[in-house]
Amino acid sequence: MNSILEIENISKNYYSKDKETTALLDISMNIYPGEFLVIVGPSGCGKSTLLNIIGGIDKESSGVIRGNKDIRIGYMLQSDSLFPWLTILDNALLGLKIKNDLTKENINYVKKLLKTYGLSEFINSYPKELSGGMRQRVALIRTLAMKPDILLLDEPFSALDYQTRLKVCDDVYEIIKEENKTVIMITHDIGEACSLADRIVVLSERPGKIKKIFNIKWDKKGTPFQNRMNKEFSTYYDMVWKEIDGYE
Amino acid sequence: MDMNSEYRKYLSNIKKNNILVHVTRIIILLLIVILWEYLSSHNIINSFIYSSPSKIIKTIISLYQTNNLFNHIWITIYETIISFVLATLLGTIIAIILWYSKFLYRVMDPYLTVINSLPKVALGPVIIILSGANIKSIIVMALLISLIITITNVYSGFVNTDKNMIKLMNSFQASKYRILKYLIIPYNYHVIISSLKINVGMSMVGVIMGEFLVSKQGIGYLINYGSQVFNLNLVFAGILLLIIVSYLMYLMVLLLEKTLIRDN
Ligand SMILES: Nc1ncnc2c1ncn2[C@@H]1O[C@H](COP(=O)(O)OP(=O)(O)OP(=O)(O)O)[C@@H](O)[C@H]1O
Numbered sequence: 089m090n091s092i093l094e095i096e097n098i099s100k101n102y103y104s105k106d107k108e109t110t111a112l113l114d115i116s117m118n119i120y121p122g123e124f125l126v127i128v129g130p131s132g133c134g135k136s137t138l139l140n141i142i143g144g145i146d147k148e149s150s151g152v153i154r155g156n157k158d159i160r161i162g163y164m165l166q167s168d169s170l171f172p173w174l175t176i177l178d179n180a181l182l183g184l185k186i187k188n189d190l191t192k193e194n195i196n197y198v199k200k201l202l203k204t205y206g207l208s209e210f211i212n213s214y215p216k217e218l219s220g221g222m223r224q225r226v227a228l229i230r231t232l233a234m235k236p237d238i239l240l241l242d243e244p245f246s247a248l249d250y251q252t253r254l255k256v257c258d259d260v261y262e263i264i265k266e267e268n269k270t271v272i273m274i275t276h277d278i279g280e281a282c283s284l285a286d287r288i289v290v291l292s293e294r295p296g297k298i299k300k301i302f303n304i305k306w307d308k309k310g311t312p313f314q315n316r317m318n319k320e321f322s323t324y325y326d327m328v329w330k331e332i333d334g335y336e
Numbered sequence: 337m338d339m340n341s342e343y344r345k346y347l348s349n350i351k352k353n354n355i356l357v358h359v360t361r362i363i364i365l366l367l368i369v370i371l372w373e374y375l376s377s378h379n380i381i382n383s384f385i386y387s388s389p390s391k392i393i394k395t396i397i398s399l400y401q402t403n404n405l406f407n408h409i410w411i412t413i414y415e416t417i418i419s420f421v422l423a424t425l426l427g428t429i430i431a432i433i434l435w436y437s438k439f440l441y442r443v444m445d446p447y448l449t450v451i452n453s454l455p456k457v458a459l460g461p462v463i464i465i466l467s468g469a470n471i472k473s474i475i476v477m478a479l480l481i482s483l484i485i486t487i488t489n490v491y492s493g494f495v496n497t498d499k500n501m502i503k504l505m506n507s508f509q510a511s512k513y514r515i516l517k518y519l520i521i522p523y524n525y526h527v528i529i530s531s532l533k534i535n536v537g538m539s540m541v542g543v544i545m546g547e548f549l550v551s552k553q554g555i556g557y558l559i560n561y562g563s564q565v566f567n568l569n570l571v572f573a574g575i576l577l578l579i580i581v582s583y584l585m586y587l588m589v590l591l592l593e594k595t596l597i598r599d600n
């Protein structure tokens with residue numbers, strides 16, 4: 089299969105007055121259309137840095153990222169960052185507005201997304217009236233509104249409690265599959281990684297290098313929550329856990 | 337809905353308490369006024385120096401009869417409004433410019449600090465020479481007092497805007513102008529409005545200071561003139577007017593704040 093994005097020998101250094109930090113070292117990998125790729129690794133190993141570079145809000149020190157230049161990338165940050173002074177609809181339309189792309193068609197698309205994902209009665213509400221899970225969904229719709237081909241998710245569920253997390257995880261997964269997106273997601277939660285991913289990339293401690301890539305296959309693939317019940321789940325969990333546990 | 341009686345009792349207690357507080361306040365005020373009047377009318381204190389409530393009222397009435405009262409009040413209000421609107425507007429604009437250019441901010445920072453710590457009244461003579469002995473000097477004086485603090489407040493609001501929201505805007509490849517328009521300004525709306533509130537008080541100080549120095553009109557002038565001709569009745573009348581005007585201005589800004597901030 090042809091890749092949608094090729095990451096080649098990406099390295100990233102940060103400089104401060106008294107030291108140089110190498111956050112990423114020689115990262116190479118291909119991203120394939122429609123896949124759900126999950127990145128795990130110890131705190132501070134450069135996961136967010138990698139996503140920032142792919143998302144174009146940070147610049148690599150060396151290496152290149154190849155891809156069709158028409159490829160649209162949507163970045164859903166760790167915090168939902170909804171603007172409290174905008175209604176839910178206006179929040180969901182923010183990206184389109186910034187990009188000068190508020191066409192009637194796009195607005196209808198966003199309204200449809202909000203409706204499909206259970207937020208239609210909150211269109212004119214303000215963010216503080218929503219639960220954490222709902223806010224997360226709005227943030228996702230705000231990203232989806234720009235019809236990205238690739239979706240970058242930085243620990244999208246970390247702000248939620250465990251129960252909500254399982255639920256929102258299923259919701260979000262469903263939305264993403266429905267919209268047929270390619271996804272690169274970061275998480276700290278091995279269970280989450282195993283239940284969602286087609287592939288799991290394990291990064292080493294800083295400077296982040298690719299330590300291992302796992303392919304995740306299921307006999308009967310279900311929603312993330314159902315996958316957790318599948319017989320292969322604990323095997324995958326152990327494999328990834330051992331790979332990460334090697335750091336401590 | 338049926339309110340239960342304990343809750344109703346709770347509410348009526350709060351109400352009673354509030355009334356008691358108000359009544360006590362009024363009694364204190366009345367006591368002071370009566371005592372003051374009594375002491376000066378029985379010559380226990382020198383009414384030439386300490387004036388008296390009745391003389392203050394008479395002075396205000398005679399100001400009214402010579403058609404000067406509202407003129408003086410209006411001039412002071414007018415100068416204050418111009419100053420605090422101008423201070424807020426200019427302060428915000430300058431803060432925006434400094435936000436655009438980190439370099440400029442670093443260059444200006446020590447100047448702002450020094451000007452801010454300088455007692456502005458010391459600049460009075462310079463201002464008079466540069467702007468002339470007129471309303472311009474008074475407004476410059478008031479601006480000096482409130483402008484720097486506005487710049488500092490608004491600027492620090494700007495740079496403390498939620499980092500994640502800025503990152504979000506960057507992920508949309510937003511230009512600096514759009515970040516300003518769609519994030520920084522609305523995010524700091526309440527900072528700007530609250531500096532409006534601070535500036536009313538500050539501008540009042542500046543205006544009165546300016547009127548002391550140059551004016552032939554305004555409440556500050558009345559007080560200053562009164563002290564020069566040793567007419568303490570006039571001085572106290574001026575102070576009373578100032579208290580009333582300050583309170584009115586405060587109410588006005590409160591109202592302004594209420595209409596400008598719809599609390600979402
Ligand atoms: N703007 C920056 N300037 C200097 N150093 C930075 C900057 N951003 C990140 N770093 C450093 O680069 C390293 C990687 O940071 P990054 O945020 O990518 O880690 P992470 O894997 O996402 O960690 P976490 O799991 O805690 O979110 C860290 O050591 C961090 O201190």
Ligand SMILES: [Mg+2]
Pocket residue numbers: 135136137
């Ligand atoms: Mg991170």
